[in-house]
Amino acid sequence: MSRWLAPLLALLIGIALGLVYGWVVSPVEYVDTTPDTLRADYRADYVLMVAEAYRTEQDPALAARRLAILGSQAPGEIASQGLEDARRIGFSEADLDLLQKLTTAMQAWQGETP
Template sequence: MRALKAEIGMIGLGLAIGVGVGFLLGRYVWPVRYVGVAPGDLHPQWQAEYVQMVALAYAQDQDLALARARLALLGDPIEVLRQFSNRPAVSMSPAARSAIAQLLRALQTSSSKPLGGPP
């Protein structure tokens, strides 16, 4: 009986050490790194950060085509901006809120203009 308890104790100790070493290796030595994740796959909080960064980049360089392409990764660019500009729970700096409004206006005016072509 005593030998059985010793075996169970050794197995338990071995499992505890194995789990501990596995945790340390997975957490600190070889952690998971996500690379090349599409913006649509991000958590909604990080999608909001992405939208803010796109809007702030547009405010800086005024490249509407690039901003539209970046927002298209989340869906229809105008709808994406409307969704995030009307969301009060998202904490945004005044500069980001203003940049989103500016980008939304630019996208709406560019989509309302008729595309060039033959008359």
């Protein structure tokens, strides 16, 4: 029994090391990803870009279409999430103001759209 204990333990330790290496140290790098998998700060910056463009274009349908590539939620929710992340990350007041305006516009637009 004790003869097999050491190899068995070694196998388990090896598996654990292999898993740590494959999941944490050198995880699979994905390519051709979709925007909904972007890290929170990149998503927040994407929403900020939409907000910056919306400030001039004033086209809520276009802004909603741009936000839609970040996920299947309603545009108002995506904008609101972007605003929340931006606050957490520490965007400037001017940027937060733009995001707030976009969020409000998206929520109003959703209300108008059947």
